[in-house]
Amino acid sequence: MKSPIRPVDDEARAMVRDVMQSARFAALSLIDPDTGAPMVSRIALVEGPDRIPLSLISDLSQHSAALQKTPVCSLLIGEPGAKGDPLTYPRLSLQAEAGFVRHGDVAHARLAQAFLAKQPKAKLYIGFADFALVRFTPLGAHLNGGFGKAYVLDASDLTDTP
Amino acid sequence: MKSPIRPVDDEARAMVRDVMQSARFAALSLIDPDTGAPMVSRIALVEGPDRIPLSLISDLSQHSAALQKTPVCSLLIGEPGAKGDPLTYPRLSLQAEAGFVRHGDVAHARLAQAFLAKQPKAKLYIGFADFALVRFTPLGAHLNGGFGKAYVLDASDLTDTP
Numbered sequence: 001m002k003s004p005i006r007p008v009d010d011e012a013r014a015m016v017r018d019v020m021q022s023a024r025f026a027a028l029s030l031i032d033p034d035t036g037a038p039m040v041s042r043i044a045l046v047e048g049p050d051r052i053p054l055s056l057i058s059d060l061s062q063h064s065a066a067l068q069k070t071p072v073c074s075l076l077i078g079e080p081g082a083k084g085d086p087l088t089y090p091r092l093s094l095q096a097e098a099g100f101v102r103h104g105d106v107a108h109a110r111l112a113q114a115f116l117a118k119q120p121k122a123k124l125y126i127g128f129a130d131f132a133l134v135r136f137t138p139l140g141a142h143l144n145g146g147f148g149k150a151y152v153l154d155a156s157d158l159t160d161t162p
Numbered sequence: 163m164k165s166p167i168r169p170v171d172d173e174a175r176a177m178v179r180d181v182m183q184s185a186r187f188a189a190l191s192l193i194d195p196d197t198g199a200p201m202v203s204r205i206a207l208v209e210g211p212d213r214i215p216l217s218l219i220s221d222l223s224q225h226s227a228a229l230q231k232t233p234v235c236s237l238l239i240g241e242p243g244a245k246g247d248p249l250t251y252p253r254l255s256l257q258a259e260a261g262f263v264r265h266g267d268v269a270h271a272r273l274a275q276a277f278l279a280k281q282p283k284a285k286l287y288i289g290f291a292d293f294a295l296v297r298f299t300p301l302g303a304h305l306n307g308g309f310g311k312a313y314v315l316d317a318s319d320l321t322d323t324p
Contacts, residue, residue, distance in 0.1 A: 024248055025242065025248040027189035027191070027238045029189070029191035029200040029202035029236070031193070031200055037257060038191040038193055038200050038236045039191065039255060040190075040202060040236045040237065040238040040255055041238065041255050041306070042238060042242075042248070042306070043249075044248065044249055060166050072199050072200070074191070074200045074201045074202045076189045076202040076203065085206075085281075086187040087187070087205075093202055093203050095199060095201070121246065121247040125309075142203075142224065144203070144204070147287075
């Protein structure tokens with residue numbers, strides 16, 4: 001089978017930056033700890049400090065329990081526009097490891113501020129005790145920039161070193 | 163921990179119908195057969211005959227190879243509107259089993275017609291030898307209709323008996 005993968009170039013890096021900076025939500029894929037089957041949910045998502053994706057998740061959600069048990073997960077980031085074939089719009093399939101930051105943790109105030117700067121409506125519930133911030137440290141990614149534009153990226157293409 | 167799950171009612175069934183009938187794409191979550199880790203990609207998706215979700219997938223894609231090896235997967239269906247908090251819009255997290263329908267299979271022509279009726283731009287590539295139709299037979303689902311509106315559905319809530 002022929003490989004459709006292209007070498008990572010400046011066009012690919014620009015697509016990644018654009019997709020990440022525009023993100024307000026994502027699809028989170030993980031393993032259901034009860035069944036071993038894959039499951040996928042929508043989560044809020046913004047580009048956080050050091051370009052590390054940042055979410056706000058309720059402990060009441062099924063995916064929170066699953067992530068706490070198995071932090072390795074995948075995120076689909078990048079939404080199609082309203083016109084034309086949705087598969088011609090760039091999207092990033094990210095492999096990541098989730099880390100929870102809770103009320104009282106040293107990093108919470110700074111990350112909460114970064115989250116609210118991009119998702120101001122979350123101020124209604126970010127203070128609730130059962131809502132935790134979650135950082136998704138990238139392990140690697142597939143970028144699909146539209147038909148025939150596929151790239152494989154590593155962690156260094158995806159974040160800034162602090 | 164208190165359960166946020168509501169009993170399935172007519173409001174929930176109407177949300178499922180609306181989400182499915184509007185769908186033009188979805189996030190597909192599956193297990194990467196090489197690593198055992200979850201992965202998620204965007205696929206084209208429409209409501210097919212008998213309300214069974216229907217996609218068109220290239221054999222060159224990473225998710226096609228994974229689905230052929232492990233057909234149990236999950237789909238996130240239902241997109242947010244442009245305004246307000248994206249998490250207030252309904253979405254369906256479907257557990258499903260994928261079945262491939264290829265050129266030459268008895269059901270191909272009927273399903274191709276149903277797909278193109280909702281996704282006409284796919285006529286550019288639906289005839290390619292490496293593109294297969296994929297039916298996702300529902301096993302169950304979580305419906306999230308917005309904060310505090312969560313439902314667990316079974317297969318009978320999701321499809322019509324042929």
